Amino acid sequence: MLRKLSRPLLCIPFIAAALIPFALAANAQSTPDPAPALRDLAEQNHIHIGAAVYSDHLLDPQFNQVLSREFNMLTPENEAKFCWLQPNEGKFDFSKFDQLVAFAQANNMEIHGHNLVWHQCLPDWVAQGKFTRDQALQVLHDHIFTVLGRYRGRVAIWDVVNEAMSDSGSGLRDTPWRDMIGDDYVEMAFRFAHEADPDALLFYNDYSGEAMTGKANAIYDMVQDFVKRGVPINGVGLQSHFTLGGVNEASISQNIKRLGALGLQVQITEMDDRFDGAPTPAILQEQANDYAQLMQACLENSNCTAFITWGVSDNYTWLRGTNLGFFKNPLVEPLLFDDHYQPKPAYQALVDVLTKHAG
Ligand code: XIL
Numbered sequence: 001m002l003r004k005l006s007r008p009l010l011c012i013p014f015i016a017a018a019l020i021p022f023a024l025a026a027n028a029q030s031t032p033d034p035a036p037a038l039r040d041l042a043e044q045n046h047i048h049i050g051a052a053v054y055s056d057h058l059l060d061p062q063f064n065q066v067l068s069r070e071f072n073m074l075t076p077e078n079e080a081k082f083c084w085l086q087p088n089e090g091k092f093d094f095s096k097f098d099q100l101v102a103f104a105q106a107n108n109m110e111i112h113g114h115n116l117v118w119h120q121c122l123p124d125w126v127a128q129g130k131f132t133r134d135q136a137l138q139v140l141h142d143h144i145f146t147v148l149g150r151y152r153g154r155v156a157i158w159d160v161v162n163e164a165m166s167d168s169g170s171g172l173r174d175t176p177w178r179d180m181i182g183d184d185y186v187e188m189a190f191r192f193a194h195e196a197d198p199d200a201l202l203f204y205n206d207y208s209g210e211a212m213t214g215k216a217n218a219i220y221d222m223v224q225d226f227v228k229r230g231v232p233i234n235g236v237g238l239q240s241h242f243t244l245g246g247v248n249e250a251s252i253s254q255n256i257k258r259l260g261a262l263g264l265q266v267q268i269t270e271m272d273d274r275f276d277g278a279p280t281p282a283i284l285q286e287q288a289n290d291y292a293q294l295m296q297a298c299l300e301n302s303n304c305t306a307f308i309t310w311g312v313s314d315n316y317t318w319l320r321g322t323n324l325g326f327f328k329n330p331l332v333e334p335l336l337f338d339d340h341y342q343p344k345p346a347y348q349a350l351v352d353v354l355t356k357h358a359g
Pocket of ligand 1 (some may be wrong): 077078162239270318
């Protein structure tokens with residue numbers, strides 16, 4: 001039986017550290033109790049709250065402070081992807097991911113590793129490689145064994161395969177891995193990962209499969225088949241890159257529930273909420289409602305174990321990036337903290353939902 005990341009998250013050193021300020025505060029009567037951070041409220045609800053982090057942003061002290069105060073899980077935004085870890089055949093570069101791992105450990109944060117197999121961020125030596133099936137399986141095996149071997153015991157969860165399903169849900173998308181290995185590349189990646197680190201929780205991660213869509217059905221069918229045949233999988237990541245007003249709580253909750261009935265965990269892995277043009281108070285309020293609905297759908301299901309946002313503060317969101325022709329908006333503010341690290345209505349909405357649910 002694979003180890004499950006049980007919803008109760010009780011980390012003794014963290015609790016001890018958390019009690020110290022209260023012990024001190026008892027003597028200094030004028031110091032008001034600080035408002036609980038998201039990570040405290042998440043812990044009361046037995047879930048993790050996480051953020052994707054780009055290692056360069058750790059140099060920004062304000063960013064650093066908000067990240068460690070508010071979140072107890074960290075996802076490397078890019079640093080654990082194939083093209084960062086093994087840019088040349090057999091030559092690994094762990095330096096950037098190591099920085100994130102060290103930060104997470106120093107701040108009692110779990111790490112949600114992202115990702116081992118994806119059709120993007122593939123170095124040319126793989127994407128253009130003319131490998132036979134056996135050679136490609138060897139490349140996949142060696143990458144997974146090297147990475148999971150190094151981070152064994154430090155990275156609790158891995159997105160083993162990312163975005164393998166076609167948007168229509170009609171089958172697997174065409175990728176270099178599928179071309180070289182065949183449709184079973186997905187399950188082979190899970191089998192290698194389980195061999196490499198039997199304690200890691202292994203996730204399949206994708207977008208547009210949050211609610212009960214055709215793509216969600218295709219993902220469900222795939223993971224159900226894996227469970228039936230004993231392919232080692234522990235959970236499904238719902239990316240959750242939403243557009244304003246796009247969160248359907250009831251439908252997402254139904255999807256999380258049916259995955260739970262298969263014995264699988266679910267994590268909200270990449271939440272952000274975009275909109276066109278400049279923000280207004282009404283837009284930010286609607287965004288807060290989207291965040292609240294999604295958190296609600298998670299809390300309603302005991303198999304939903306984490307809620308991760310794709311970034312900490314709006315200033316660094318990928319959605320303002322220059323390489324995102326399809327939904328790039330330089331004015332977008334999709335996250336919980338604004339450009340100046342101030343909490344937004346969406347932050348308050350999560351505080352309210354988590355507080356109410358814990359009570
Ligand atoms: C994105 C990063 O945020 C960008 O910095 C990078 O340029 C491209 O990848 N789904 C995923 C993530 O699974 O890995 C993507 O991250 C966002 C969409």
